[in-house]
Amino acid sequence: MDRARPLLELTGATVRFGRDAAIEDVDFRLFPGEVHSLMGENGAGKSTLIKAITGALPLDVGVLSIDGERMHFTSPHDALGAGVSTVYQEIDLLPNLSVAENIALGREPRRGIGIDWKTMRGNARATLADLGLDIDPASMLGTHSLAVQQLVAIARAISIDVRVLILDEPTSSLDLDEVAELFRVIRDLKERGVAIMFVSHFLDQVYELCDRVTVLRDGKLIGEYLTQELLRIDLVQAMLGRNAAELTARTDASAPTAAAVENPYLSAREITAGPGITRADVDLVKADVLGVAGLLGSGRTELARAISGIDRLDTGVIRIEGKDVKITGPRSGMSKGVVYSSENRRTEGIISDLSVLDNITLALQADRGVFRQIPLGRRRELAASWVEALDIRPPDLDRPAGTLSGGNQQKVLLARLLALAPRVLILDEPTRGIDVGAKVEIQNLVGEMAANGLSVMFISAELEEVLRVAQRVMILRDGIVVDVMDAETLTVDSLMALVARPDELDE
Structure with a gap:
């Protein structure tokens, strides 16, 4: 294996949608035994470049070569045959099948005219062992957490004779231990000579793992850099085309007064929901995050799902403005001004094939019922006002929402919820998988909503983001509320200590 020659090389790549170029004249190289980060804002062209490499989209102009041989992939199946495997940010597996079936899907070992189940499960067990996972290959994928499902998707990708591995936001659903385990696997594959493209919005992970960085902006190549020679502030500036200092999230809001906390808009007492929540108390205050x-x-x-009515409460009571209420489902929650945005945009959020217009007005029309249709002119007027207010780009109401960048899809979801005029907004990982610029926009929108009187619950795995957005921080561990503290009294390190080691702090 010649590690001095690119294993994968893309030259002059251009992909057009109509008259618009999603990427234009982009060069990209992957060498054997390296981890190479592809960076850029949402809409910069990263996903298009990945799809062009894997055959999901045809190149209008450009040449793709694998190990010096010119290739023409017409489908992802062709790419797999050449050893190019991809794990996308949104998990593309079948939850109603077993773990082993998902890993072997489309290439199941045969025995006579049927599937060799024993061999398939044995192969799956060996592949999972490479990831340090002790999972029953016969178990249904849908019974596992989102994090485990992400690791199974990666196991599927490396179960072939992989030469090029493309990881699109593989750590977005993983905790610190799982990230460390994934990085171990990536480094092992790197030692074997696999060329790895790593797409992530976590700069710390890019600098920890990656050898080189390629930056795209507005569909064009900005540059290719050695990670160790590129300052973080220069990387952010290359991605955004403007100084990182121009990006500021709302940090000036102070914690609510004791009187406000004592009179919350919504309070939950001794909430128990399944095995995940044990006798939790929550107070959501007006004009507070x-x-x-x-x-x-x-x-x-x-x-979050229990309070908003998505999942059923086992025990406990919810009060709104001091009165006991029953929230029996999402529609019941909406009628009481409580709305929820799921961490999983793909399956519980955006309806990709529907237009931006339909996605924004969907919940409002559902609340009115099928026999009280909102006139089209009114729907367009309403949607256009939210597109303008949230700066959704491009401002095309008729465009399928699934074609927007992740940040703009999240804005469409926020517009859908805000159109209901809620009093309580519960946001579960609203900035997951979106770039630094869009992330700050969402954070600022959350601050503005709270300033306008909404009560916001903001969930994020990024502790720095929690401290940047929130006025108060609720710390959860093993389904128990450990404490609620003013954000201004915490640092990332002190919050991590509370999150990870509360027992030690109590000693």
Whole structure:
């Protein structure tokens, strides 16, 4: 293997949608035994470049070569045959099949006219062992957490004779221990000579793992750099085309007064929901952002879903403005001014094939019912006002929402919820998988919503983000609320200590 020659090389790549170029004259190289980060804002062309490499989109102009041989992939299946495997940010597996079936999907070992189940499960067990996972290959994928499903997707990708591995936001659903385990696997593959493209919005991970960085902006190549020679501030500036100092999130809001906390808009007492939440108390105050911090599996999502009516409460009571209420489902929650944005945009958020117009007005029309249709002119007027207010780009109401960048899809979801005029907004990982510029925009929008009187619950695995956005921080561990503290009294390090080691702090 010649490690001095690119294993994968893309030259002059251009992909057009109509008259618009999603990427234009882009060069990209991957060498054997390297981890190479592809960086850029949402909409910069990263996903298009990945799809062009893997055959999901045809090149209008340009040449793709693997190990010096010119290739023409017409489908991802062709790319797999050449040893190019991809794990996308949104998990593309089948939850109703077993772990082993998902890993072997499309290439199941045969025995006579049927599947060799024993061999398939044995192969899956060996592949999972490479990831340090002790998972029953016969178990249904859908019974596992999102984090485990992400690792199974990676196991599937490396189960072939992989030469090029493309990882699109592989750590977005993983906790610190799982990230460390994934990095171990990546480094092992690197030692074997696999060329790895690593796409992430976590700069710390890029600098820890990657040898080189390629930056795209507005579909064009900005540059290729050695990671160790590129300052972080220069990387951010290359991605954004403007000084990073221009990006400021709302940090001037102070914690609510004791009187406000004692009279919350919504309070939950002794909430128990499934195995994830044990007798939790929550107070959501007007004009306040309550950040929720906890490790993966701490109960963050379960608590949010229980309060908003997505999942059923086992025990406990919810009060709104001091009166006991029953929130029996999402529609019941909406009728009481409580709305929820899921951490999983793909399956519980954006409907990709529907237009921006339909996505924004969907919940409002559902709330009115099928026999009280909102006139099209009114729907367009309403949607256009939210597109303008949230700066959704491009401002095309008829464009399929699934074609927007991740940050703009998140804005469409926020517009859908805000169109309902809620009093409580519960946001579960609203900035996951979006770039630094869009992330700050979302954070600022959250601050503006709270300033306008909304009560916001903000869940994020990024502790720095929690402290930047929230006035108060609720710390969860093993389904138990450990404490609620003013954000201004915490640092990232002190919050991590509370999240990860509260027992030690109590000693």
